[in-house]
Amino acid sequence: EKSSGAQWVVLSGSLPPGVPTHWYATMTDRLHEVGVKVAVDTSDQPLQELAARLPDCAPDLVKPNSVELGQLCGIDGDSLESAATRGQFDDVVVAARGLHGIAEVIVTLGGTG
Numbered sequence: 674e675k676s677s678g679a680q681w682v683v684l685s686g687s688l689p690p691g692v693p694t695h696w697y698a699t700m701t702d703r704l705h706e707v708g709v710k711v712a713v714d715t716s717d718q719p720l721q722e723l724a725a726r727l728p729d730c731a732p733d734l735v736k737p738n739s740v741e742l743g744q745l746c747g748i749d750g751d752s753l754e755s756a757a758t759r760g761q762f763d764d765v766v767v768a769a770r771g772l773h774g775i776a777e778v779i780v781t782l783g784g785t786g
Contacts, residue, residue: 677707684732685714694718698726710734716741728774735772736779742768757785 682704684697693699697719701711712734713723720737723730724745735745739757743750746768753765769778 683712695722731774734777757782
């Protein structure tokens, strides 16, 4: 109801105590039902809950760092960051492109980019 007229909604940050970890996934689904695009920036269990519901409940945009990208893809995010530090971005690109259903993936890599 509050999203009425919105084109985009950003869901970000840690969830407060007591909020179920599937909240981002549920809200993404509900917002899509009313035609709103969704951007998500979160981590840990809420991010893993979202990943478990891909591609059916995919946000339109995610902004993971290397560790969060690893959580989404089930790979070692630290190795992605290490490779990027050496100028090797291929694994990051492959991981980001493998997030089926998510149209836009903006990966942050600390001091690397």
